[in-house]
Amino acid sequence: MKRVWQWVLRALTAFDWPLLVLLMLMTILGLTVMHSAVGGTDWRFADQSRNFLIAFAAMWITALLPPPLLMRLALPAYLCGVALLVGVELVGETSKGATRWLNLGVVRLQPSEFMKIAVPMMLAWYFHRNQGGSRLLNILAASVLLLIPFLLIVKQPDLGTALLVFGTGFCVIYFGGLSFKLLLPATVIVVSGIVAVLYFEDQICQPGVDWVLLHEYQKHRVCTLLDPSSDPLGKGFHTIQSMIAVGSGGIYGKGYLQGTQSHLDFIPERTTDFVFAVFAEEFGLYGGIMLLALYALLIFRGLTIALQAHTQFGRLLAGAISMMFFVYVFVNIGMVTGMLPVVGVPLPFMSYGGTALLTLGVASGLLMSISRYRAAEK
Incomplete structure (x- = not known):
């Protein structure tokens, strides 16, 4: 008792x-x-x-579960998640134009959801293990660890989940010592890109214009955001x-x-x-x-x-x-x-x-x- x-x-x-x-x-x-x-x-x-x-x-x-145990689980969880994402790329099931699911016979998984937790755990574990090391080297290594699952999820394609995984991983890198000065060039590039899209909206949203980095449906989502009335009964x-x-x-x-x-x-x-x-x-x-x-x-x-x-x-x-x-x-x-x-x-x-x-x-x-x-x- x-x-x-x-x-x-x-x-x-x-x-x-x-x-x-x-x-x-x-x-x-x-x-x-x-x-x-x-x-x-x-x-x-x-x-x-x-x-x-x-x-x-x-x-x-x-x-x-105590944090020491969570730290020991971080690396296996990350490697398992990446392996499942590679499995989705090779033998994943396709539904509604996206290949995001992996059928293991007993259960049907969407590994990208798992990475929302595994990626920040892995990056937090990495920075914890490498305290006192080279800040630049740690940030570069952590960026590689983040980009691997991010690119695999983008490839499915699943932009929403990819952005969430990237956002949480980026926060770990930022809290881990990323200097704000290094963010200024990226901020300038992003703002310039948004301004360019707004300015050239009429030209780049025309049918047949390829945005290269985005799928066609993703291009339509951005163009619809800029002008929803352009397709009021569709996009x-x-x-x-x-x-x-x-x-x-x-x-x-x-x-x-x-x-x-x-x-x-x-x-x-x-x-x-x-x-x-x-x-x-x-x-x-x-x-x-x-x-x-x-x-x-x-x-x-x-x-x-x-x-x-x-x-x-x-x-x-x-x-x-x-x-x-x-x-x-x-x-x-x-x-x-x-x-x-x-x-x-x-x-x-x-x-x-x-x-x-x-x-x-x-x-x-x-x-x-x-x-x-x-x-x-x-």
């Missing part, structure tokens, strides 16, 4: 309670919006409820309808279950990528601010855990996971409001999907593990 009681106490102390409270609020809000988006409690609502339970279990198990339909839904919510919203754009099926993918349009239409500007405040608190708690971590590995990994949440929110809401091209990036704890929720659950568990390890040492 004493051992059972000790195990229960250990399991309960695995939680970071401020983070857990925020996650529970996000879960309640996510299921509430999903109930409206699907129009009741059909199989999708039941599936999403099950997905939350699985994500919670994954979070709890991960939180029980621009998603952006136009989501912007109408967000705008029609006004300041106070139309009320729960009262959204016309969503319940009349004008919002495409309203349970996944465009669930924020459903939320904004029903809860309005004030609801949107409240949701952003919850995400800000979630990110702030993650950064606090990073600052209080006792190891380089913990600081870098917690910081990268916190910024991963930020990238998720920024890209999704930017996409729904017409500020960014349409890419397949879900809204954390709101969008329907088991794989994305599982990844978020593991990421939250990593934050709790780092927080618990600090408390145990102290």
Whole structure:
């Protein structure tokens, strides 16, 4: 009986309670919006409820793993993920023009999702192991470790997941010592490219113009972002309808279950990528601010855990996971409001999907593990 009681106490102390409270609020809000988006409690609502339970279990198990064990798992996890990505390239299954899945007989995997966690773990482990070494050499080596999975995911193609993997990996490199001065040339190049695209929009968006580095559908997404009305019933339909839904919510919203754009099926993918349009239409500007405040608190708690971590590995990994949440929110809401091209990036704890929720659950568990390890040492 004493051992059972000790195990229960250990399991309960695995939680970071401020983070857990925020996650529970996000879960309640996510299921509430999903109930409206699907129009009741059909199989999708039941599936999403099950997905939350699985994500919670994954979070709890991960939180029980101490950071030293996570460090030992970082390299095998990264190598396994890269091997699976190579397997996708060689024998992967193709669906809707993209080769992103690997059928192992027992289970069908999307290895790119796994790399959202494996890449920051690997880079955090690398910088932890090479503290005191040449900063330039460490950054170059880490950049190679990041570019390998990034390019393999881009090749599938899966630009949304590739951007998330690159964003979290880049945050580890930046927190690991990348000088801001080295970012200035890249920033100038990116800004110049955006200005050039805006200036030459009429010429480069013409049919038959090859953008070389992007697939044709990716080119259409960028051109549709610049002018959604150019194809209102095709490529621009998603952006136009989501912007109408967000705008029609006004300041106070139309009320729960009262959204016309969503319940009349004008919002495409309203349970996944465009669930924020459903939320904004029903809860309005004030609801949107409240949701952003919850995400800000979630990110702030993650950064606090990073600052209080006792190891380089913990600081870098917690910081990268916190910024991963930020990238998720920024890209999704930017996409729904017409500020960014349409890419397949879900809204954390709101969008329907088991794989994305599982990844978020593991990421939250990593934050709790780092927080618990600090408390145990102290």
